[in-house]
Amino acid sequence: MGTTQLESVPEPKYWHLKTVLSDALDSEFAVGEILPNERDLAARFGVARATLRQALEQLELEGRLQRRRGVGTTVAPPRMGVAVGDAGHVWPGAATDSWQAVDGVEAAPPAAVARLLGTGAEESVHTVRRIRRTHGQAVAAELLYVPAASVPGLAAIDAPGGAARARAVLRELQRLQLEGQERSVELGSARADDAKQLDRLPGSPVLVVTTRYSAGGGTAAVAVATYRADTCRLTFDGLLAG
Amino acid sequence: MGTTQLESVPEPKYWHLKTVLSDALDSEFAVGEILPNERDLAARFGVARATLRQALEQLELEGRLQRRRGVGTTVAPPRMGVAVGDAGHVWPGAATDSWQAVDGVEAAPPAAVARLLGTGAEESVHTVRRIRRTHGQAVAAELLYVPAASVPGLAAIDAPGGAARARAVLRELQRLQLEGQERSVELGSARADDAKQLDRLPGSPVLVVTTRYSAGGGTAAVAVATYRADTCRLTFDGLLAG
DNA sequence: AAGTGGTCTAGACCACACC
DNA sequence: GTGTGGTCTAGACCACTTC
Numbered sequence: 001m002g003t004t005q006l007e008s009v010p011e012p013k014y015w016h017l018k019t020v021l022s023d024a025l026d027s028e029f030a031v032g033e034i035l036p037n038e039r040d041l042a043a044r045f046g047v048a049r050a051t052l053r054q055a056l057e058q059l060e061l062e063g064r065l066q067r068r069r070g071v072g073t074t075v076a077p078p079r080m081g082v083a084v085g086d087a088g089h090v091w092p093g094a095a096t097d098s099w100q101a102v103d104g105v106e107a108a109p110p111a112a113v114a115r116l117l118g119t120g121a122e123e124s125v126h127t128v129r130r131i132r133r134t135h136g137q138a139v140a141a142e143l144l145y146v147p148a149a150s151v152p153g154l155a156a157i158d159a160p161g162g163a164a165r166a167r168a169v170l171r172e173l174q175r176l177q178l179e180g181q182e183r184s185v186e187l188g189s190a191r192a193d194d195a196k197q198l199d200r201l202p203g204s205p206v207l208v209v210t211t212r213y214s215a216g217g218g219t220a221a222v223a224v225a226t227y228r229a230d231t232c233r234l235t236f237d238g239l240l241a242g
Numbered sequence: 243m244g245t246t247q248l249e250s251v252p253e254p255k256y257w258h259l260k261t262v263l264s265d266a267l268d269s270e271f272a273v274g275e276i277l278p279n280e281r282d283l284a285a286r287f288g289v290a291r292a293t294l295r296q297a298l299e300q301l302e303l304e305g306r307l308q309r310r311r312g313v314g315t316t317v318a319p320p321r322m323g324v325a326v327g328d329a330g331h332v333w334p335g336a337a338t339d340s341w342q343a344v345d346g347v348e349a350a351p352p353a354a355v356a357r358l359l360g361t362g363a364e365e366s367v368h369t370v371r372r373i374r375r376t377h378g379q380a381v382a383a384e385l386l387y388v389p390a391a392s393v394p395g396l397a398a399i400d401a402p403g404g405a406a407r408a409r410a411v412l413r414e415l416q417r418l419q420l421e422g423q424e425r426s427v428e429l430g431s432a433r434a435d436d437a438k439q440l441d442r443l444p445g446s447p448v449l450v451v452t453t454r455y456s457a458g459g460g461t462a463a464v465a466v467a468t469y470r471a472d473t474c475r476l477t478f479d480g481l482l483a484g
Numbered sequence: 485a486a487g488t489g490g491t492c493t494a495g496a497c498c499a500c501a502c503c
Numbered sequence: 504g505t506g507t508g509g510t511c512t513a514g515a516c517c518a519c520t521t522c
Contacts, residue, residue, distance in 0.1 A: 058445055071487095081426060185478075201490080313500085
């Protein structure tokens, strides 16, 4: 008894640091501005560099900061909204979308995708790689899996591979009657190849959007799109009357 | 010249460690099984504990592991799919939904929410806190903001606050004609209060789902739901014919 | 060459769960 | 009390960008 209520819970240093930095970002820094380097910041707050980094990591996760090796830490602009909702309920590759076909090959999909497609474990499917750009920046990398049965007209084309073949697959898809699509969103970490295309380090947090396209009573295609979690806010369009 | 192609890129230790552990999880561990503790694991792989922890953090981010202080690290079950799509296009609080009202107060919303609502900066609104449980586990915490103008019948009720008042607000909402809803999903880190209700540490990664409900030509309510990113996969229902 | 963030180490102590 | 994961330190070196 007698002790006045002051101790409270020992809030972690990095947590307190994060709130202090967050307030400073709001009041004292402009978007794009460069922060002092990590060693200076750590010294200024009287903590080890690792602790300071823990706070910066959180702020980067929340999209408040952007860190680039060899360059520095800058104040990030607000996240951009990117529409993943069904703008018009169309197949991937419609003329209006913001994706760019990069490559197309034939290969066996990951087990999880094969399960969604309902194909055999080792059965190879058309695999199209696309990139989505918004305001000049790459925001998402996608792998689209299309079983040969979904695009019967494609055999005649026989493009060698590469972007031309990718476009051919997308073109054939448009012929089908799209009956529905199911989507899911979850947190993931960027694989090495995706990270490279998104200009991020491997392992950086991404939002993985998996879409199952239905046609002819079955699954005609599956898309796995990897969005940069630091810069993107996924938007789903109004679902009733607008 | 002359040097054979062997050096390659120096892959970070924690990254390599992560893939090794990931493979081991697939082949040698069952869901729910407890892993050796971090000090033992680090010694076994010949790395510092901090490096081992970096690999574990990634695996936890991907939903492969679950770590609990004082207990240990266990193999996580596959993420559960939780529907955030518009199951029936209904107001929050409909009889069918899986949310539980916890508290209701009147307070000024955060600036970002006030902007969505179109209310004044300091204008207070009904604020309902709800929790969503699936399979007995808390998967999401939500704050629902409802301007007084949206629920004109509420003044007569004048519940004191708490769960009863929260339910009253939800009940009044059902009277309105829902015209549409817009949703967005982004990555965030759990605030202290949300973390507590979700049985996570503050700062753990969450998926923030913001929904704007339209009625009467304006915004009738805004919901900010915080989902555990480690255990949840958000699903959006089929949008055309099923 | 200089400066930045990214990785890694080998310790220490703390908060929490369980016995 | 014992054992677990969580926090923190004070260094070191590496990879990358820029000048």
